[in-house]
Amino acid sequence: xxxxxxxxxxxxxxxxxxxxxxxxxxxxxxxxxxxxxxxxxxxxxxxxxxxxxxxxxxxxxxxxxxxxxxxxxxxxxxxxxxxxxxxxxxxxxxxxxxxxxxxxxxxxxxxxxxxxxxxxxxxxxxxxxxxxxxxxxxxxxxxxxxxxxxxxxxxxxxxxxxxxxxxxxxxxxxxxxxxxxxxxxxxxxxxxxxxxxxxxxxxxxxxxxxxxxxxxxxxxxxxxxxxxxxxxxxxxxxxxxxxxxxxxxxxxxxxxxxxxxxxxxxxxxxxxxxxxxxxxxxxxxxxxxxxxxxxxxxxxxxxxxxxxxxxxxxxxxxxxxxxxxxxxxxxxxxx
Numbered sequence: 001x002x003x004x005x006x007x008x009x010x011x012x013x014x015x016x017x018x019x020x021x022x023x024x025x026x027x028x029x030x031x032x033x034x035x036x037x038x039x040x041x042x043x044x045x046x047x048x049x050x051x052x053x054x055x056x057x058x059x060x061x062x063x064x065x066x067x068x069x070x071x072x073x074x075x076x077x078x079x080x081x082x083x084x085x086x087x088x089x090x091x092x093x094x095x096x097x098x099x100x101x102x103x104x105x106x107x108x109x110x111x112x113x114x115x116x117x118x119x120x121x122x123x124x125x126x127x128x129x130x131x132x133x134x135x136x137x138x139x140x141x142x143x144x145x146x147x148x149x150x151x152x153x154x155x156x157x158x159x160x161x162x163x164x165x166x167x168x169x170x171x172x173x174x175x176x177x178x179x180x181x182x183x184x185x186x187x188x189x190x191x192x193x194x195x196x197x198x199x200x201x202x203x204x205x206x207x208x209x210x211x212x213x214x215x216x217x218x219x220x221x222x223x224x225x226x227x228x229x230x231x232x233x234x235x236x237x238x239x240x241x242x243x244x245x246x247x248x249x250x251x252x253x254x255x256x257x258x259x260x261x262x263x264x265x266x267x268x269x270x271x272x273x274x275x276x277x278x279x280x281x282x283x284x285x286x287x288x289x290x291x292x293x294x295x296x297x298x299x300x301x302x303x304x305x306x307x308x309x310x311x312x313x314x315x316x317x318x319x320x321x322x323x324x325x326x327x328x329x330x331x332x333x334x335x
Contacts, residue, residue, distance in 0.1 A: 101135035126142075127184075217233040223269045224248070
């Protein structure tokens with residue numbers, strides 16, 4: 001079995017449902033999480049390894065390992081751009097692993113090994129496309145691929161500017177792998193929830209250049225059960241079917257702090273209003289699907305989507321690099 005480590009950095013107060021995140025890590029005992037933080041955390045699962053550090057210390061390590069003395073790291077959020085460089089930055093911690101990856105904290109993991117069969121790990125150097133979870137083959141060649149041309153921005157531009165470039169996703173490493181015809185598995189086997197609706201529905205892609213997400217349904221309910229991320233949904237014939245995902249990503253949604261009963265439950269409903277205990281082994285009912293993730297209607301969601309999208313676009317304009325930033329035509333080969 002190929003060894004996998006997922007690097008995760010978090011500085012500042014942890015999410016209030018961090019205990020559920022840890023619970024989903026513990027349910028994947030053959031994968032290690034290397035957790036770099038300035039927080040004090042106790043009672044971690046055996047496969048979550050705490051490394052107490054600071055943002056400034058990570059910045060110094062990044063400059064030393066990448067060789068870019070001008071690298072800037074003004075805020076923890078800027079780390080999103082550097083996730084693709086973790087293979088080099090944290091190389092001393094990753095030497096015993098065949099694959100390394102990165103992840104977010106606004107998510108719950110399902111049965112990851114089910115979606116990472118040996119033949120997939122043998123064939124691809126990068127697995128998954130998104131910044132909330134991606135894996136890379138742990139070789140010097142693969143770890144340095146962020147330096148290749150092909151992305152919308154060069155890695156030098158990304159490192160020297162304090163704004164966020166989303167270099168860990170479409171405009172960065174994904175585009176580099178595509179443009180250089182590198183082996184990447186990019187099927188969307190995860191539940192990536194849109195932030196443009198209150199209801200839990202899957203993020204749609206705006207271009208057919210990107211992998212299509214799973215089908216979305218008006219009446220659907222997501223839940224975590226004994227290490228699996230599942231969805232129950234109603235068909236037009238009113239039948240209840242289920243499918244499974246590698247993980248569910250909540251896209252920075254805020255939830256009430258889970259109570260102790262939820263933290264200890266074998267199964268958990270994931271709803272727009274928070275997390276609730278679920279009776280394990282029992283298929284959700286039609287009533288639960290409709291009530292816990294209510295569908296307000298197509299017209300309501302069309303208006304809601306437009307409003308939320310405008311708000312998100314305004315916020316992103318203040319945080320991310322704009323359209324006038326460097327284009328691929330200005331790049332001049334490997335750095």
